[in-house]
Amino acid sequence: MKKYFFCTIILVFTILFCLGFINRQNSDVANDNLEETISYGINEIPGDLEKVTKLSKRHEDIMCALSKGLVSKSADNKIVPSLASDVVKDKDGIQYEFKMRDDIFWSDGSKITASDIANFFKELLKEEDEVNIQALLEVYGAKEFRAGKAIFENGVAIRATENSVIIRLNQKNEEFLSELTKPQYRLRKYLIMWRNLNNNYDKLVYSGDYKIDSVSKENMVLKRNNNNSELKISNINILNDENVELSMASYEVKERDIVINPPESELNKLAEENNLISIPEAKAAYLVMNSSDNSLPVQGRREIYNNVCKAIESYQNLNNKEFELAEGSFFREDKKDLTKLQARKVVSNKEGKWDKPKVLTLLGEDSNENRILCRVIQEWFKNNTDITIKYSLVKEEFKDEELRKRYDMILVNNEASILDKTQFYSNFKEYLTDSQSKLLEKSKISTQNLDYSGFEESIFDNYNVLPLVFYNENIAISDKISELKLDGNGNLDFATIK
Template sequence: MKRYIFLIVMLLLTVIFCFSFIGKDTSKASDINSEQSLIYGVDDISTDLRSVTNLSKRQEDIICALSKGLVSKNAQNKIVPSLASDIKEDSEGIQYEFKIRDDVFWSDGSKITPNDIVEFFKELLKEEDEENIKALLDVYGAKDFKAGKTTFEKGVAISATNDAVIIRLNTKNNNFLSELTKPQYRVRKYLIMWGNMKNNYKKLIYSGDFSIDSINDDSMVLKKNQNSSDDIISNINILKDENVELSMACYEVNQRDIVIDPPETELSKLDEEGKLITEPKIDATYLYISNKENLPVQARREIYNDVCKAVASYKNTNNKTFELAEGSYFREDKENLTKVQARKVSSNKIGTWKKPDILTILGEDNDKNRSMCRIIQDWFKNNTNITIKYSLVKESEFKDDELRNRYDMVLINNDADILNKATFYSSFQSYLTGDQVKLLKKAGDDKKNDSYGELEESLFNDYDILPLVFYNENIAISSKVSQLNLDGNGNIDFTTIK
C-alpha cells in the first residue's frame, strides 16, 4: 500500500514539475503576442548575415533592424544622417568628413566611436564581396588593401579623429553617399561572426535599434535595445512560413501582424478593410524593342503604345501592384507633367506598317515577368490580331546576346534609383546602339547625375528601351499596426511601425 502511495505522490510531483515549465512557456508566448510585440511572416530566415550577396530584400531587413549606417535613405528617398550628425564634402567632391553623433550607442550601452566605424570598414573590405562594395573600393587604397598589397592603416584613406570619420576617394563619385545608405554599409562589430548568427548572436553587440533575443531555423525574435526610442515596438517575432499563402492563413486567424506582398486576390479586400499599406519600391520594368527590319520606328511606337494599354487595362482592376510609368524612366519624373504629356502624344502617333501575326517576348524567369507576360499576352489576344509568345529563362541564359536577338521584345528589370543614374543607365549598355553608347560614356565622363537627359531622349524617341511600370510593396497589417514605412532602398524601417 505504501508503495502505491509513494508512486502516486511521485506522479503528482512530476505533473506539477512539468506544469511549471508549461507555465513559463505560456508566459513567453503571451509576451510575444502582447500589444508591444509583432509577428512577422517571412519565407526564409538566414543565419548568415556577414555578406549581402545571397540575401533577399526581406533578409536584408534584419541587418537594417540590428545596425545603423553613417547615412540612410528615408521613405522619400532622401539621404539623411544616421550615426553621423553632419557631413562635410570638400570642394573637389573627393573627401568626406562624417561627424559622429554624441548620442549613439552599442546595445551594451557603450558609445559608438569613430574608431569603431573605421574598424568596421576595415572588416567590410576583408569580408564583403567586391560586387557589393563598389563605392568603398573607390576609396583611395581600398583596392590595394583588398588585394593584399598594403595594410589598412598605412594604405587606406579612412581615418578617425576624436569626433569624426574622414574618407577620401580616388576620384569624385556623385553616388558615394547614396551607396553608403545600403544595408551592407550598416556598422557591425566583429563582422566575421555575423556569418553564424545562430551560434554568435548572444556574443555580439549591435548598433541598431534592435538585438537578436533568440534564433533558430524557423524563427528569430528581435528585442528593442535599451537606448532605443520609447516610441518603437518592443519585440518583433519573425517566423518562417513555407509561402505567402501560409502567412496569410495565419494572418486570418490573428497569428501574423505583418505579411509582405500578399496574393493579388487579397489586395482589394485588405484595402477596403484598411489593412493594407502600399509603399513605392525602386523596382521597375522596361521594354526593349528590337530594331529589326520588320520593326521600324512606327512599328516600335505602336507596339509600345499597345503594351502600355495592356498594362493600364490590368491596373484598372489591380491598382495596388504597380504604378504606370507613363513615359517616365523614374517615378519622381512623373511630376514633370509637360514631359509626360509630350511623350504620350509622341507614342500615340499613327502610321502604317505591316503587322506580323506573332510577336515574341523574352524575360528573366521571375514572378514579375511571368505576370507581365500574361498581362500583355491576354490583352493582345482580346484586342488585336497579333499573337504574343513569350519565353522566361534563367539569369545565365537571359544574358546571352545571341538568344536575346531572336526575340522582338525583352523585359528588363532595373532599379529606378534616381539618385544613381550612372548605374541605372549603365545596366542597359548591352542593348544600346553605337551612338547611344557614346552618349552613355559622355554622361559618365561628366560625372553629374543630371547628365543623362540626351541618352534618355534617344532611348525614348527611337523606341528602343521604354519604361513600363514601377512596382509597389504591398504589406498586410493587423489592427496592431497603423503605420509602416520602407526606406529609400526598399527595406523595412522597423522604427516607423506604429
C-alpha cells in the first residue's frame, strides 16, 4: 500500500512538472509574439516632426505611428473615426461635432480630452506653415487669430465641451473631413518640442500606437504604447539607409523586414516568393504634347501617343507590378467604362499622313519612375520607328516655363484622385489651349456633380494631355509579415501588420 501511495505521489509531481514546463514554453512563445520587432530603412532619420513641409512620405509614416487624428482614412479611402467615436455635421454642412471616445489615452496613461484637441489646433494655427493647414484656416476666426487679430478662446470657432470638439467653418467645404485625416492634423502635445526630437523625445507624450524609445542619426526605435497591447509589433527599428539598394541588400541578409519601392529588377522575384505587396496609389503619369506652334499636327500627336503606349505596354508585360496601364483613362477608377476606353483606343489607332520628324524631344522631372519611362520610350522608338527620342530629366529647372516650351513632349506627374477632379485638372492648366481653359473654368462654375466629361474629351481628342500609367506602391516584406496596408493618404499603417 505504501509503495502504491509513493508511486502515485511521484506520478502527480511528474505531471505537474511537465505541465509547468509546457506552460512556461507557451508563456515564452506568447512573450516572443508580444516582443516582435520589425526593421526598415529610410534615407534619413528625422530630427524634427513639428511641420510637414519638408517631411518625406516615410517621415510622415513615423508621425502617423506616434499620433492619431480625430478621423483617419482607411486603405479603401473611407473616412473613419479615430480619436472621435462619431462625427455629426449640421444640415448646412458648416458645423462639425466630433464626439470623443472614452478609451483614448496618452502614452503616459492620462486620458486624451477634447481640450487637448482644441489646444493642439491652437498651436497648429500658430506654428505650422500656412500651405499645410488650409482646411483649418477655413474655420471661423482662424485667419484672424493667426494674424494676431483675435484671441483663440473667444475668437476662433473651435470649442471643447466635456465630451466633444465643435468646429464651425466660414463656409461649406466637402473636403474638410478628408483634409483632417492628413498627418499634420494628428494630435501632438507641446508641438514646439517636436522640433528637436533628439533632446525631447523622452519628455513627450504620444497619442498614437507607438512612442519614441531612442533616436540618433543612425536609427530611431519606436516602442508600442502600453495601452495598445493588441498590436502584433512591439518595436519598430527605423534605420538610416542612404538608398533603396542598401535597404534591399540588408533585406537579403534578413536585416530588414520592410523595403518601400524596391528596385524594379527585384519586383518579379519578390512577387514569386510571395514577399511583395502591391498597392494602387493615386500617383500617375501623363504625356503633354506641346502644340502651341502647330509643329505637331493632331494626326502626329495621335500616332506618337499610340506608339508611346505601345512602348510602355511592352515594358509592363514584363514588369507588371510597377504600374498599371492607363489605357486611355484619366483615373484608375474610370477603367471600368469599357465602352469609352474602347472608343478612345479605336481613335488612337486611326492612321493618317503627316510629316514625321527625325527627332522628338521629351522633358521630365528627375525621378526613378520617369527615368524608367523615358528609357523605355526611347528604346522602343529606336527599335520600331525611324524617330529618335532625346530626353532630359531635370529637377528644379522643371518649373521653368520657358524650358518646357522648348520640348515636343513633357512627362507630367499628377495625383489622380477621382475625389478631387477640380484640383487634378487645374494642375494641367498651363498646358491647355485658350478654349480648353475657358471650358475648364466654365465646368468649375456650372457643374454641380463635378462632371468634367466634356472638358476631358476635349483634351483627349486634341491629344495635348494624355494618360499613361497609374503607379503602384510596392513593399517588400519579410516572412515575419503576412499583411501590411497603407492608409488612404499613402502612409504605412503599422497597426495593420499581421
